[in-house]
Amino acid sequence: MTQPTKGLTAPHPFGQKINQQQLTETFNQCRQWEDRYRQLILLAKKLPALSDNLKQQDIEISGCENRVWLGYQLMPNGYLHFYGDSEGRIVKGLLAVILTAVEGKTPKQVSETNLLALFHQLGLEQQLSGSRLNGVKSLIHTVQNAAKHYTKD
Numbered sequence: 001m002t003q004p005t006k007g008l009t010a011p012h013p014f015g016q017k018i019n020q021q022q023l024t025e026t027f028n029q030c031r032q033w034e035d036r037y038r039q040l041i042l043l044a045k046k047l048p049a050l051s052d053n054l055k056q057q058d059i060e061i062s063g064c065e066n067r068v069w070l071g072y073q074l075m076p077n078g079y080l081h082f083y084g085d086s087e088g089r090i091v092k093g094l095l096a097v098i099l100t101a102v103e104g105k106t107p108k109q110v111s112e113t114n115l116l117a118l119f120h121q122l123g124l125e126q127q128l129s130g131s132r133l134n135g136v137k138s139l140i141h142t143v144q145n146a147a148k149h150y151t152k153d
Contacts, residue, residue: 010054010071010083012047014096015103020118023100027122036123040093047096050085059084061142064135066091072146079104080146094136097122102143110147115140 030036050069059071066088073081082099086092101118102110119125119136128136 010048010050012083012096012099012103014047014099015101015105018043018046018096018100020100023097024121027124030123033123033127036127037090040097040124041089042093043096044086044089044092047085047092047099050083054083055085061135061138063138064091065131066135068092068095068135068139070095070139070142072143074107074150078106080107080110080150082143082146090132091135094119094124094128094132095139097124098136098139098143102147107147107150110143111151115143 026039027036030039054071055069056071059069061068061070064086066086068084068086068088068091070082070084072083075081080102082103084095084099086095097118098115101113101115105113116125116137119128125133
């Protein structure tokens with residue numbers, strides 16, 4: 001299980017300047033897979049690269065086509081901060097979709113978020129290869145475990 005990395009913050013616009021409603025509106029305008037693919041690449045460009053010192057083995061996710069890192073930390077205000085990166089543009093765009101849905105939420109809110117439904121709503125789930133979908137599920141699993149780690153009964 002990925003452990004929180006204390007004292008590290010890798011700011012990004014997802015969940016704040018780029019929210020889930022904007023993402024849905026943008027992807028709903030896409031008529032073909034190529035348009036969605038292009039949007040994923042644009043999202044990837046907006047996700048700042050993690051510095052090498054943040055690309056630690058303990059936050060590297062297995063089960064993805066490309067190397068991908070996803071870390072998190074509980075902020076003093078009780079909200080989760082997620083940060084990540086990938087060597088692949090599409091995977092990085094898929095990661096950005098996830099960050100948009102979970103960034104700045106409480107662990108309880110994150111645990112109640114159906115991320116796979118978001119990918120379906122955006123028209124992405126049905127277009128992903130089996131191995132890429134498995135990678136997305138690995139990312140979702142990491143997010144859900146982070147929320148579970150901090151959820152109090």
